Amino acid sequence: MRWSQYFLYTLREDPADADVISQKLMMRAGMLRKVAAGIYTYLPLGLRSTQKMERIVREEMNRAGAVELLMPTIQPAELWQESKRWQLYGKELLRIRDRHDRDFVYAPTAEEVITDTVRDAVSSYRQLPINLYQIQTKFRDEVRPRFGLMRGREFTMKDAYSFHASDDSLNETYEAMREAYSRVFHRCALDHVRVEADTGAIGGSASHEFMVLAQSGEDAVVSCPNCKYGANIEKATSSFFMDEPEPAPAKLQEIHTPGTQSIDDVGRFLGKPTSQLVKTLVFDTDQGCVMVLVRGDREGNIIKIKNHLGAEWIEMMPDSRFQEATGGPVGYCGPVGTKAKRVLADVSLKGRKNWVVGGNKRDTHLGGANPGRDFPEPEWGDFTTVFAGDPCPRCRTPLEIYRGIEVGHIFKLGTKYSEPMNCTYLDEKGERQPMIMGCYGLGIGRTVAAAVEQSHDDNGIIWPMPIAPFEVVVTQLGREDNVRSTAEDVYRKLLEAGVDVLLDDRDERPGVKFKDADLVGFPLRIAVGAKSLAGGQIEWSWRRDRAKQLGAPGEVIARVIEAVSVRTG
């Protein structure tokens, strides 16, 4: 491709509404254009990178035995009503209506349609297992889209769905997908980790996330530097527990604590570290008011609490309803005499005696409160978020916390969709069974953006070879006949060798061309100019270190072809 005939225009300045590096650089490099909040045009250069990403994903999915198909983005409401997600999904689900007033959704994922497809076609265990995938545009009406391709509303995702007659079969496919994902990210040269994850709205029994480590990541990942333990912060546990000796049970007594609404206030007032106090969190859920007791210096984990309760929805109790729901004022609430429907307590409090808790009365706390004596024994469980330094649940090594971008997520769904949607088969005994399912998502655009987050410098993007829009740019410096004909010749020979090469034949000054080449981030650059050509040489360099090497055209061409083939794999 010749730059002069291509559609590639760079921006000198950062766009005003870009907020992360990958978005700024991709917009400046002429890869991406914002059309509306969270909705982008992939310009030709951006399209090339995402298509390369897609090709890698296809190769690895096919290698792992998955079969590609393509499902519609617009899906009838009936299917979503069957799975109950029409009601459960909330506002992220974009609902649209056609001219006949029939309800549809712009699909954020495709469990319903694939299940519908498979239940029609498959009726015997002999036809299983099946693993189907697509690479398709999805839409999620995010409350607050941001970070460019990393959290768009419209996005491209590879989603795969597998169907099985046994857990063993599901596990086998799950492993194959896990392996395929690792290969994909490895091929893109992405520094990533695989961690245990919460299953969230998709549901199911087990799930893992693939995270690309990056400062700008939206998720926190807990990882053990010693054993291989890794988990999303929402899910991570530690073997943290109280091991200080506790005195004998004391008498329950009121303490006057005026103006101490926060746990820090109480600690300061009583002259005790917050770790010796008990923090009370109150949630409003579909099961009524729930109180959660945690150690004063720990943070509650709403996902763990929601999962323990089996709740459909949960949120912090609004101040307006607080008094009515708990029987006490905000800031002084506690388990003794509370009106909350259920009381949970974090394991970090297990075995502790003489709690300091809110008194459910203005300016009043209680000391010497003991579970089982002064208030009913709470439901015990792990309800707090892991902190850096907590001991690993497997090997007790202090845990570390990193930020990461979730680029893939795989789930063991079980029969969550096959049962309500009646996707069944006949087993060897002729008995009807629901199929056991798995699903496997991989964000295409997000992975490309993650690569940029992980690989750039002050001058622009540094593309990993496999997803670079072009592998090589040939920069023609000047219009002298020999410069032009040499650049042309180099360009043609690279093309013939199957190299993805862009010839910068624009009528621009050298500085402009170099700056653009750095910004766009072509992994390799060949510069053809009158200076070096006078000595019969041209120059080539890697974008990563920009160290210039000179050689005769034939030699440089050979070395570049070799470099491309090695790096592409």
Next chain:
RNA sequence: CGGGGCAUAGCUCAGCCUGGUUAGAGCGCACGGUUCGGGACCGUGAGGUCGGUGGUUCAAAUCCACUUGCCCCGACCA
């Protein structure tokens, strides 16, 4: 959904507080000239419903109300 901010040339932004000639700059674009290995310089020029609607006023980019879009913080989130 709560709180805050922004909307002026293709892009990045001044001007608004304190209303008053033909609304500005840099970059980009066009033309001419000098340049030509790391975003050159000089000159000339094109380019604007000042997001929209309504109001106040002799007069509105500027003040007021409403509205739309976008951004940030929070809540939320396969």
